[in-house]
Amino acid sequence: MKDSFGRNITYLRISVTDRCNLRCTYCMPEEGIDELQHSDLLTFEEIADFVKCAVSKGITKVRLTGGEPLVRKGIVGLVSMISEVEGIEDLSMTTNAVLLKQFAVPLREAGLQRLNISLDSVDRGNYARITRRDSLPAVFEGIDEAIACGYDRIKLNCVVERDRNEPDAFGVAAYAKKKGLDVRFIRTMNLDTGEFWVVDGGIGGDCSICNRIRLSARGDVLPCLFSDIGFSVRELGSCEAIRRAVDSKPKKGTLSRTHEFYNVGG
Numbered sequence: 001m002k003d004s005f006g007r008n009i010t011y012l013r014i015s016v017t018d019r020c021n022l023r024c025t026y027c028m029p030e031e032g033i034d035e036l037q038h039s040d041l042l043t044f045e046e047i048a049d050f051v052k053c054a055v056s057k058g059i060t061k062v063r064l065t066g067g068e069p070l071v072r073k074g075i076v077g078l079v080s081m082i083s084e085v086e087g088i089e090d091l092s093m094t095t096n097a098v099l100l101k102q103f104a105v106p107l108r109e110a111g112l113q114r115l116n117i118s119l120d121s122v123d124r125g126n127y128a129r130i131t132r133r134d135s136l137p138a139v140f141e142g143i144d145e146a147i148a149c150g151y152d153r154i155k156l157n158c159v160v161e162r163d164r165n166e167p168d169a170f171g172v173a174a175y176a177k178k179k180g181l182d183v184r185f186i187r188t189m190n191l192d193t194g195e196f197w198v199v200d201g202g203i204g205g206d207c208s209i210c211n212r213i214r215l216s217a218r219g220d221v222l223p224c225l226f227s228d229i230g231f232s233v234r235e236l237g238s239c240e241a242i243r244r245a246v247d248s249k250p251k252k253g254t255l256s257r258t259h260e261f262y263n264v265g266g
């Protein structure tokens with residue numbers, strides 16, 4: 001499906017929860033958030049139905065995000081339901097890998113193909129300062145488990161203040177090289193002020209070729225991260241919500257006063 005600027009929309013990012021087991025300083029307040037009630041979250045059946053409709057309209061790439069998707073109970077079952085939808089060429093997940101050691105094999109067996117792992121530092125002290133959790137050893141174990149069970153591709157997402165020439169970014173790049181992983185650098189974004197940049201090592205943030213829509217944790221279809229436009233799946237139904245989102249996709253992002261990274265999946 002094409003939007004009104006001729007961009008081909010083939011990529012769907014799904015936030016399956018607003019909850020997370022980290023408290024990254026650039027994403028979530030230390031005290032946490034007013035988490036969505038379980039009844040506010042789309043059920044797995046609603047998400048699978050949504051994906052079926054999205055694929056029938058031209059979506060071929062699906063990414064599961066959060067919050068942290070691995071804290072959503074039954075996540076392996078959801079991956080299995082989505083991987084059965086015919087027409088998906090690329091099914092991946094963005095995770096902070098804190099629980100990955102436990103989930104790497106079952107997710108792979110359920111049909112997950114690729115992983116993007118959030119890792120901003122390989123220094124234990126800095127990692128704990130950024131995430132407000134001392135979880136780096138668990139993350140390393142999770143990454144090793146994922147490498148061992150043969151995902152098609154594992155990429156590290158490293159959030160930076162400005163660019164890849166920062167000490168923590170150098171550390172992550174060296175670790176990625178040692179483990180044979182890809183790495184990309186994501187400059188810290190600000191939804192309120194509309195500050196964002198093209199991802200270093202990716203295409204995210206380049207509005208001219210933007211190919212994505214999002215499904216938020218509470219079930220809104222969002223044509224753009226840096227906009228407040230959204231259409232409720234529960235009110236309109238999946239196909240109508242997708243149609244309206246794609247038809248109203250802005251030429252470029254501006255800012256968002258209603259989204260948070262933890263409930264739209266970045």
Ligand code: SF4
Pocket residue numbers: 204205206207208210211212223224225226250251252253254
């Ligand atoms: S700001 Fe919006 S249009 Fe631009 S790349 Fe991000 S999602 Fe796409």
